[in-house]
Amino acid sequence: MSSKAIAREKIPDAVSLLKAKYRVIAPVPKGKTFVFKKIGNPQEVVLDYNTTILPLKKFFLPPDEVIVKYNLKKREYQEPEIESEPTVFFGIHNYELQGILRLDYAFGTGVKDATYLKKRENNIFIGVTYTPDDYHFAESVGIPTDLKEGFDIFLTKYNGHYRVEALTDKGKNIVSQWSEFLEDCSYDGDPVVHFKNKLKQSVAGIREIFHGAYNHPVWKETSKKCYSCGTCNLVCPTCYCFDVSDEVVLGTDQGARSRRWDSCQILGFTEVAGGEAFREKRYDRVRHRMSRKFAYIMDDRDRPFCVGCGRCIRQCTADISITDVMNALL
Amino acid sequence: MEAKNIYVPEVADIIRIERMTELETFYDIKLPGGRDLGHEPGQFVEVSVFGIGEAPISVSSSHLKKGSFEMVVRSVGNVTQAMQKLKAGDKLGIRGPFGHGFKTKDFEGKDIVIIAGGIGLVPLRSLINTIIDPAERKKYGRVIILYGSKTKEEFLFRNELETWESRNDIEYHVTVDRKTSGWNGNVGVITTLIPDLKLDLHNTIAAVCGPPIMYKFVILSLRSKGLKDNQLYVSLERKMKCGVGKCGHCQINNIYVCQEGPVFNYAYIEDLKEAI
Known part of the structure; x- marks a missing residue:
């Protein structure tokens, strides 16, 4: 055919x-x-x-999504x-x-x-x-x-x-x-495509490189530019962390619990009620995000949680490039 | 893709509520029909207050207690402050239990040292009440409880502390950081109780829970006694929001505390940066 x-x-x-x-x-x-x-x-x-x-x-x-509904008077939680x-x-x-x-x-x-x-x-x-x-x-x-x-x-x-x-x-x-x-269709084959932005090496073996790079100077250097604004998290196709909060509709018995996009770059992300935050330094947070992409979470085929869309570079408010950071490690 | 909503809490009844200290309150919670929570010592639940929110709370009773389960909650956040205002007969939402606790089966035949700093006694009490239960006690070797508190005014479970002190089959040692009037016991941080312990190094495990700062020093001290990393168990505090390994807040490197913890064998997390 x-x-x-x-x-x-x-x-x-x-x-x-x-x-x-x-x-x-x-x-x-x-x-x-x-x-x-x-x-x-x-x-x-x-x-x-x-x-x-x-x-x-x-x-x-969705950026803001109801995960549980409830009725204050009836004391009921609903899906x-x-x-x-x-x-x-x-x-x-x-x-x-x-x-x-x-x-x-x-x-x-x-x-x-x-x-x-x-x-x-x-x-x-x-x-x-x-x-x-x-x-x-x-x-x-x-x-x-x-x-x-x-x-x-x-x-x-x-x-x-x-x-x-x-x-x-x-x-x-x-x-x-x-x-x-x-x-x-007269066209057979696939177009030859050149990427201008590249990693120095393929992702195979990258997890091991990350595990040895916990104290690499690139984290501190990168964090000096970072504002912890969280844009990289919001625009990332594979960032899925969320915060959870409750709201009651004023003047009614109806309430809802929602999840909202959250950012691991913000200090409060790990903060517990007693006031302790577990990634207190900005470089801890910069490292956490990038490590999560390439070392901490991989799918069942060992593929990284970065798909190379470039959004976090394009939209970074501080001109930080994940490919520059990666290339410093590779 | 058959899956159900994992975020909807079950509505449970507060059957007893009791103020323990200025900040801590005790709750006895009954699930619908008096069904058992089915937890293991050291696990946690997510507790919802209607109209306020949800917070991760340790279970403080043993799974051997039937018909209801207990929690002790320090009121420091919006959910826990709202909890403090509730009364017996009020309702709470419960999800869980989540994660992994202490596998008491592995502790049988062994001497058990329990090291609790402050509110760290709350989750450890679920372990203590399991191993000192009259029907269970003989399964274990020595039971040694070390408890440290800022002052005697902040002691939790006072009646039980007295029982532990009076029982011949429990070695109970307590210290306070700061002496207040009427205190004649030990003064000093909890690590000061460790050097005097005489331990059978080949047959002892230690379970540790306390404020984040405490772990490093307690572990150093236990290691210098001669205990090995795999003989130490720690229960770690993190911000466990979803409880199901999705929201990311409790993550330590590649580990979701709400899934693999909060109780860890120390050998497993020793090399995990940011853990201790």
Whole structure:
């Protein structure tokens, strides 16, 4: 069977058709940057973008999410209802989906977290190739641009077209509905992609390097620049730590307990009620975050909890680069 | 992906509440139907106060106690201060027990030294009450309890301290950091009680819990007595928010205290930076 392609100008039509059956989340422009957003007008969708401000995690681990509801008068705790509307994530870069796969590991192993896992049901992922900018370093963490793991459909850009590959039954079903927008594809193979931002060596063996680097001077040097603002945590696809707090709706008996994105860079993160904080020095916290990515937490295939999206470098308020820090260790 | 919401607490009744000191309050808690908590000594639960929040609290009773379980809570945060205002008959939310406690099976036949600094006595009492239970006591060798408190005014479980002191099958030693009127006993930090102990080095384990500063010195002292790292057990305090190894607050390097701890064999965490 010859492969199929879709012309760039037909993309809105393809999105329109998806919208009839699914909630569609895709990248759209926002000023000079991009964000993932529920699509109203299919013309908004962009497939040529570097990276969105926030990763896809915001749909599965929202910045602020009710985990328990309660009634003060009845003295009852209740499970909140979790929506899992059928959703197509359209125009997704592969490191982005790798971030979700890492979160699946974090919330799906050990004690299973239904509040997260429920939202992972009924998802369809349609990927697209990208051109790495000055920040992306996904290839260095084992995610070359042609890695299609987890996608139902993958779009490879060439000459104003996208080659359409259906990788799962769900994907095939969608592609068959797109038939009127598709043409025969003349492009075979994968584009040659060069990353400007790289680690000096591949991630294999990196865990051991971290274990020997606890007292490396790079932590103190880096921490001198760091403001402990926590931006790196917020924009990271694999940072999933959260704080928990309660709120009662004024004038009612209804209350809710929510979890909110938290930051291990903030002093209070480890502080117990007695006042003791266990990573008191800023360099302890800088080291903790990066060690967590490359040594403390690995998935079942020993893959690091960094997907090379470059967001923490791009958005750092103090110009700290995780690749510079890593390269000082390697 | 079959999984249930792990954050919804179970509603339990406070059946007895008693102020112990200025800051610490005792609670006896009954789960629905008087069901046992099913904990092991040293484990903790997450306690919710309606409209306020949730906090990790050690279980202070032995699993041998049926029908209810006990906690002693120092009121230092918003949840624990709200707890102090509750009364018998009020309701609390409970999740847990979580993590790993003391495996008393491994302690059978051994001499046990319990070293409690201040509020560290609260989780250790669950171990003490297990091994000194009349039906259980003969399973273990010597039971030595070292208790250190800032002053005698801050003593917890006063009636029980007297019982431990009077029982022939318990060696109980106590010290205070600061003498106040009416105190005629030892004065000094808890490590001052260690040098005089005569221990069977091959058949002794020690269980330690106290303020963060205490561990380093107690461990040094026990090692210089000749105890090996794998004979020492420590219960570590951390900010255990979710209790299920997700939220990250209790993490020490790669270890989630709420999952693998709070009780650790010292040999396991000795090389873990930030642990002690």
